[in-house]
Amino acid sequence: MKDSEKAKYEKEEAKLKEPYEKEMKKYVDSGRASFWKRDPKKPLKPMSAPLMYMAEAKISAAELKKAWSALAAAKKATFQTAFEKAMDKYRKDMEKYRSSGSQEKWKKEVGIKAIEDKLNSKKMKEKEKALKRRRGRG
Secondary structure, eight states: OOHHHHHHHHHHHHHHHHHHHHHHHHHHHHTGGGGGSOOTTSOOOOOOHHHHHHHHHTOOHHHHHHHHHHSOHHHHHHHHHHHHHHHHHHHHHHHHHHHHTHHHHHHHHHTHHHHHHHHHHHHHHHHHHHHHHHHHHO
């Protein structure tokens, strides 16, 4: 690519980058960007048995189905057992996490709780209206 062509694209990029950065800053400052993040204290769900195998065998996702099908039953059972142990631990950790109140605290911090409350309030009002309409007919 010639320098003049490159300069043309760089100029176009600079022109588009400034409004993008302004909008992105506004979005991040609004707090809505944090909705895409997860609570760092929330336990991670373990990989499934086939995914554990894929990571160990260092194969691609495209090769996984064929490789998993060809895997010996005893080897599959090993991965399945490891998965079940990991899931038991995950379930216990999730129960502890839920009972700790950490999730609700995190939702309040990032503003999700207020939005959920607002949505739930709307749904309750709609249900009440529907119930009144039904009672009026019956």
